[in-house]
Amino acid sequence: MEAIREVEVVVNKTNGLHVRFAASLIAKLQSLIHDTRILTKIYVIHRERKTPITSLLALISYKIQKGEKIILRFEEEVSQEIIEKIKDFIQTPDYEESQDHSKTDQLLMENSVTVESVLSSLPNGIVVVNKENIITYVNEEAVKLFEIPLDQLLNHRADHVIPHSRLYHVMQTGIAEIAKKQVLNNRVILTNRSPVIWDGKIVGAVALFHDISTIEELSKELNEVKKIKEQLDLVLHSVEDAIALSDQNGDFLYTNPVMEILLKELDKTHSIFQVLNKKVWRKVVDYHRPFVEVVHLENHHAYIAKLHPILVDGCFCGTVLTLSPLNEIKTLLQQLEIAEERTRYLEQELSKHERFNGAFAQIIGYSDELMDTLSIANKVAKTDSTILITGESGTGKELVARAIHEASDRNGKPFIRVNCAAIPAHLIESELFGHEKGAFTGAFQLRRGKFELAHTGTILLDEIGDLSLELQSKILRVLQEKEIERVGGQQVIHLDVRVIAATHRDLFKMVKTGEFREDLFYRLNVIPIHLPPLRQRKSDIPLLVDSFRKQLNKSLGKNIKGYEKGFMEALIQYDWPGNIRELQNIVERTMSLSEGEYLLVKDLPKYLISSQLLEDAPSIISNEWKKEGKVKTMEEYEREIFQYAIQYYPSFNSVAKALGLTHKTVASKVRKYGIEDYLGKKYQ
């Protein structure tokens, strides 16, 4: 701002810038400059401290001596003439000062400076305003509390610069406000505001600020401590152990209710040595380490006694003693053992029913027979060992082999299946090991074999029992050397392939009859996995059927919701020579035939339900009659056939189709025998 001017002046008064002179300087200024806004913008700078020239108390607190220099700073436009007058006023020596005046000045100065220094060194903030609510005095503590520079406070209206200032209100009401809490710059402040009364009139107001943040913190901490103490008391009261606190001499300082009862029972009261051996005490005192021992007290009960030292800054100052009844611990231990055993059992059971690895999820069934097999497969999946999977045709050998591959680290690498039984004998070698171009007639180009294709992955040698003895030796070589040579080739190709072999044949028997090489058998049989036939795990049938139904609903676009009564029973009773593949086919066939939303017994293949039919329609070839060698009349048989058949169809039309008759014949027969009520009874 261009208007700012600074002028250096030497104070030439005998007593320096003393109170009377400061007061007369302010009076002089007021007579020269009438605009108070300009007056408040004139400052005195002394030793880098700046104060408004009109702030009497602050000015004299500088204790400026005769001959010292000060700077007058004008932050508003003031004429040179006025500036010169002010300078003169300050610089002119006071020869005419009387001895009396000089003494009075000295006294005034000393007292006001003392008052100022008392106020400024108070730990409380002080703000004084005049009756216009202009701040006339602020001490250092108040400046710190408000975090506002002194010159921005002095000579400004309190309600403009101090947040929540109520001094004006106090002046208006004349009523002091005592101990009002407020938060200023994150500090909790207690404020007293009172009017300043002079000659019976309110001439201003004063506010006293007391920072109580630390007290607040302390009281919060105290409350926390109280809370913790209450919680601790609650814990000590609710535990079933006897607990005591002792001083460094072993005298009890605190005993919880259980300990109190125990001590009463023992007729003891005050010292730890009444319940504990002195040797134990010594060990804890000497080594500063907790100690545990079983003690037999006079009430004939044994307790586990634990003695913990209390150390403060490494110095031993007491102990904590706990006594827990041994009997209860024994019972608890027994209960724990039982619980642990039970958990172990449940874990085993659960693990049987877990789906092992995600790769095995598609293998359906929870029968113990299947779960045992899958648990082995899951365990060995991560290894590179050769696996021999045996089991009747259609039991899921290929499915398990694929799951092993997927669960292994070779997952994502090739899985190559070779059906050894399906490849003509003269082609199998080139199929397995590949051939070079021109290796034999028709070998027009180089061809990689299945082993090479399976490099880094897994090869499944399915139906390995069907391999010729000659090829068995070649396979053995691959297993031993981990390398192959293409037919007609010279080059040895190193391979990293995991081999899984599968067969429905009894290789062990074949070894005995010389049809299978013994050495190859043992090479393959490193980890044998046997898949049980479906007839040995009939409990899996409903699960399998249901899963096939859901899959086929999607692929056949059907909406089969369930099964007629007797349907599942028929499937469970059947012997399943073709195993799961056969079951899958039958479900598919039945679903294709089905017209309704439920699978019907009648749609099952005849060979599967013939025995069921006999049970369901006993009157057709009744056992009773068979025994007695009797037969019924043709009409009686006919009635029973119709009565049986119409139960499974919703209309005469569908009955007619099933029986190979016309709608008319069926309708007339049903009416003839009066069996209309049976129509569709078992149809769902």
Ligand SMILES: Nc1ncnc2c1ncn2[C@@H]1O[C@H](COP(=O)(O)OP(=O)(O)OP(=O)(O)O)[C@@H](O)[C@H]1O
């Ligand atoms: N536990 C099972 N859960 C679901 N589907 C299964 C299960 N076991 C077998 N299958 C299904 O049955 C069919 C026959 O399985 P897979 O081909 O694996 O049997 P396999 O023992 O290898 O037969 P083969 O000896 O005739 O080659 C496949 O469609 C397969 O998906």
